[in-house]
Amino acid sequence: MSLNYFELFGLEPIFNIELATLESNFRKIQSESHPDRFVTAPAAEKLSAMQQATLANEAYLSLKNPANRAKYLLELQGITAISETNTAMPTDFLMQQMEWREATEDAVSAKDISTLDSLLAEIRVEAKSLQESLTSLLDVQKDYAAATDATRKLIFIDKVSEDINRAIEQIDI
């Protein structure tokens, strides 16, 4: 019997989870399964500890990050949010992304970290509003088609943030 990530942490499978409960249950599981608890145990127990702790880390990461959590909830519904055949995005969203990317490039050539930081802040605001609509789409309306679009936007936004962070790293030496 294999548990899904929500079951593993004793959580209801919804988007708007209680992060404090996720965190404290994650720690409870790691307290039982972390390899540090099995340093002097036989090999079979070490192996199962390693597997359980690895799974708990993976599951925690999947539920802690909102984009991953939405993607995982959709997977439980049998929906793949990002696939090779499904890459269409609304034009206005693509335009906005291009603006962010251009602003990033300009700031990088000017080695302007504070502009990059304010871009990140702007993107965080956008991410926050997407998360709010995901709460309603996934938990209340159960409109999975609209939720899939919002999830894909959130994943793209995460990717842009990651790229900006990487760009900051290249110039901040």
Place this chain on the structure above:
Amino acid sequence: MALLQISEPGMSAAPHQHKLAVGIDLGTTNSLVATVKSGMATVLQDEHGHALLPSVVRYMPEGEVVVGHDAQAQQSADPVNTIASAKRFMGRSLKDIADRAHIPYNFVDSSDSTKILQIQTRAGLKTPVEISAEILKTLKARAEKSLGGDLIGVVITVPAYFDDAQRQATKDAARLAGLNVLRLLNEPTAAAVAYGLDNAAEGTFVIYDLGGGTFDISILKLTKGVFEVLATNGDSALGGDDFDHRIYCWVLDRIRESTSDFNPLSENDTRLLLTKARQAKEWLTDNHEAQIVCRLSNGLLVDVTLSATQFVEFTQQLVIKTLAPTRKAMRDAQLTLEDIKGVVLVGGATRMPQVRHAVEEYFKQTPLTNLDPDKVVALGAAIQANALIGNRSEDDLLLLDVTPLSLGLETMGGLVERIIPRNSTLPVARAQDFTTYKDGQTAMSIQVVQGERELVADCRSLARFELRGIPPMAAGAARIRVTFQVDADGLLSVSAREQTNGVEAHVVVKPSYGLSEDEITHMLKSSFGSAEADKVARMLAEARVSAGAIINSVTLALAADGHLINEQEKQAIETEIQNLQTVSQAEDAAAINKAVDALNHATEAFAAARMNASVSHALSGKNLDSINL
């Protein structure tokens, strides 16, 4: 080798027997060993009352090896046979050592630039692993003498920013020293444990650790005995040594100004000036100026005065160099300065006022210095060793550490595909599918790299292995799943499997410039120098010990949780126990080890069932937390 005492199966040993375990801080400049005695972490001293063991190893003419203060005292007199700061060379090849012109050792120039670094001494060629093993042996002897028994295991600390090769080299050194490594622990995490438990600290803390040769920054969240590393960064080639070196260069410039005929320094003079530089640096911590006076071997008298202001000025770049990793860690942890409850300073180099000021200025708060920055890492390691060996009650200390550097592999065009990003919580496993590039391709070369850059050439190559026997298919049709697993020591293993026919390749990453298994076995043999009969007897004794340990543990587990499996599975385990008991009576170590493996294998499903039960028990609220309160 440590022999565990095992009672008859079913009869538990004395319940409160204290098992001996220590923590070792294997430092660039100094090393320490600490243990927990009656609930208190204590650094162990040598017979002269010294806690710090200078990480200096001298190979003597008569074949003897001297480690510590006596070796350090002879550094200038015998520089090529007296090796200091070997930690800087761990897991490195000669091409990695930037400033070797200023290091007075006879490095062996190998035609193969990826080969492990070697130093020519009068005792022959020595690798940094062997030199470090001498330091560990000295600390082991100190601990066993002080504690009056054999050590069951040790926790050895490593810089958080150490890569896989450097970690592996440290583990190899411990093996050569005859130590059982319970865990490699990151130095800043060890410091956080010592600080956090001592001060009952809760919240988000930064550990700023500037040691003799390495710099680490770690950000941890401390909650009820759980130490969760949020992000780590650093520079594994930046430390107090570099400040000495800047003073040394400054003195050289002064000499050049004062005399026209100035020849390159001899090895003895280089070492002498480096020692004087270190003393001047330490003096300037509490004084406005330092006088550097010495006579070189050509009779030239050096007499210069260095002011604290000058020192701060020409080492400013080094201090600034610690701030970029600091900002990266803060960004990775997604924190702002207001989130930081305290900044703990670790490592002797944080005694320098300019370092303290820089940290204070960046974090806008006074750093915490109430623990001895030289000892805090060893104390934390001792606490962790004590917990791992089971002397501490189970559920009040948990360390969740991370990978310092991203791990990935080479794809077409020399680009890196990241598989495990940095700052992933350990243990971690990730798989990714790859495919073939050409029609009919039957083999694939997999290069494993570590680092943050986009190009393979800019990252550190950890290993290269080949997956052969892929069935010939059209380009892009094969599915090769590559799995990376990083264990709790931060060590990586990689496996690759072709999905359609199951061809498999697995490597525990052994860096190309590390020691091979054969080399380690050879070194172990020559160091023990014992007769063949002794070796056989030792192997038999060790096999019997592990047989006893597993029988004891499985028997206890069956008594407690036997209901989790069916009669048939139970029967299978009991059969293997009986078989192992029978085999243990005989004199064949290999047969005993085989029977241990068989018993381990037979209990895998049982172990998994127990794990599931304990996890769901923990979440059902009936865990020990609530009972203990």
